[in-house]
Amino acid sequence: MSDTIDEKIKNYRTAPFDARFPNTNQTRNCYQNYLDFHRCNKALSAKDQDTAPCDWYQRVYMSLCPVSWVTKWDDQLEAGSFAGKI
Amino acid sequence: MAFPSQLGFQDAASPVMEELLHFHDHAMMIVFMISTLVLYFIVALVTSSLTNKYILDSQEIEIIWTVLPAIILILIALPSLRILYLMDEINDPHLTIKAMGHQWYWSYEYTDYDALEFDSYMIPTQDLTPGQFRLLEADHRMIAPVESPVRVLVSGEDVLHSWAVPSLGVKMDAVPGRLNQTAFIASRPGVFYGQCSEICGANHSFMPVVVEAVPLQDFEAWSTLMIQDA
Numbered sequence: 001m002s003d004t005i006d007e008k009i010k011n012y013r014t015a016p017f018d019a020r021f022p023n024t025n026q027t028r029n030c031y032q033n034y035l036d037f038h039r040c041n042k043a044l045s046a047k048d049q050d051t052a053p054c055d056w057y058q059r060v061y062m063s064l065c066p067v068s069w070v071t072k073w074d075d076q077l078e079a080g081s082f083a084g085k086i
Numbered sequence: 087m088a089f090p091s092q093l094g095f096q097d098a099a100s101p102v103m104e105e106l107l108h109f110h111d112h113a114m115m116i117v118f119m120i121s122t123l124v125l126y127f128i129v130a131l132v133t134s135s136l137t138n139k140y141i142l143d144s145q146e147i148e149i150i151w152t153v154l155p156a157i158i159l160i161l162i163a164l165p166s167l168r169i170l171y172l173m174d175e176i177n178d179p180h181l182t183i184k185a186m187g188h189q190w191y192w193s194y195e196y197t198d199y200d201a202l203e204f205d206s207y208m209i210p211t212q213d214l215t216p217g218q219f220r221l222l223e224a225d226h227r228m229i230a231p232v233e234s235p236v237r238v239l240v241s242g243e244d245v246l247h248s249w250a251v252p253s254l255g256v257k258m259d260a261v262p263g264r265l266n267q268t269a270f271i272a273s274r275p276g277v278f279y280g281q282c283s284e285i286c287g288a289n290h291s292f293m294p295v296v297v298e299a300v301p302l303q304d305f306e307a308w309s310t311l312m313i314q315d316a
Contacts, residue, residue: 014182014198014237022176024258026239026265063182063198064265066241 005053012056015063026064031084033061034073038086087219087279088252096253099278099299100270103255105169113162120158177269179237183228187240187247187260187282190289194228200313208292221291222279227298231305232275240266248283251297257283272299 021029037057044051061070076082088096098104184195188205196202209223230236240249242260250257251270257280258268272278280295300308 012198014179017176017178024266024268026267027263030265059198062201064239066184066186066239066243066265067195067197067201067203068186068243 005056009055009059012059015060030061030065030069033057034065034070035084035086037061038077042086087222087277098255098273099253099276100255100273102169102173102270103253104273105172106255109165109169112165116158116162177235177237179269180231180234182237182239183230184239184241185228185249185260185295187242187244187249187286187293189244189287190282190293192224192228192247192249192282192293192295193243194226196309202309202312202316204312206296208294219279222281222294222296224294224296227277227296229298229300229305229308230272231302232272232299234302235269235271237267237269240268245286246284247286247293249280249295250283251278251280251295253278254280254297256280259284272297275299275301 015029015033018029020032034057037054040054040057041051044054073082077086095103095107095110098107181196181198184197186193186195191205191207193203193205204226206224206226206228208221209218209225211220214220214223238249238256238258240258240260241264242262244262246262247260248257249260249268254270254272256268256270258266260266276299278297278299280297282290282293282295284290286293
């Protein structure tokens with residue numbers, strides 16, 4: 001299971017089509033992957049497992065999200081003022 | 087790019103724009119034919135000294151001038167819908183570029199692999215070299231590989247802008263807090279110009295969009311160089 005994820009990450013080109021977000025507005029696509037990355041990290045490290053599978057979400061949100069948004073959210077996370085539920 | 091006294095579209099640089107161009111030719115031809123016919127009727131009526139006071143109705147012509155326009159409308163609608171759905175097809179992009187609108191410049195982010203970001207300001211008229219285009223040139227162009235599906239995510243950092251490149255058939259509003267997706271395939275190498283298409287303040291007319299389509303190896307060489315120089 002984890003080697004297919006490794007394969008996918010190794011052959012990563014750009015964020016693939018996501019059927020959950022088929023339309024022009026991709027805001028939620030970016031935000032959801034950002035949330036999923038941090039939630040995945042939190043869940044896997046709580047169980048002392050390798051967080052490598054979470055890298056997929058990181059690659060996707062890095063591709064999609066504007067850098068200024070990512071910086072802002074990272075700062076908010078650090079300050080504890082991030083509005084999303086992680 | 088546009089040239090003085092231009093009447094039609096710029097040459098198409100993407101398959102979608104080619105389709106739009108051909109559809110426009112088709113619809114425009116129908117419009118010209120109808121207008122010519124009506125103009126003929128008007129001239130014929132106005133210049134005739136004959137009058138007819140005794141025709142009250144005619145079933146045949148009523149049927150003809152109801153059915154024929156309906157058919158013409160269908161002949162316009164079918165190609166139009168075909169292109170609409172063609173533009174809406176799911177494509178599998180090879181790369182993602184983010185175009186962020188600022189007052190008053192665009193910034194481009196290529197973050198699929200390493201983070202490559204740069205700003206693209208208009209070259210002021212006094213700094214143009216001979217042969218460059220006034221109000222259209224930018225210091226750093228958005229480079230894209232030819233014949234590769236490119237996803238462009240457009241957003242605004244301050245106020246509304248709009249990212250448009252007519253020869254690629256692309257226009258997408260840059261809305262703060264929203265990420266709008268559009269896509270194009272550059273069918274040939276070249277430099278394609280566009281301008282900000284949503285009023286955004288004093289220098290709205292002075293923040294052009296310049297896309298340069300190059301072969302894939304050149305694109306990779308350029309992105310490697312840009313990341314090294316950063």
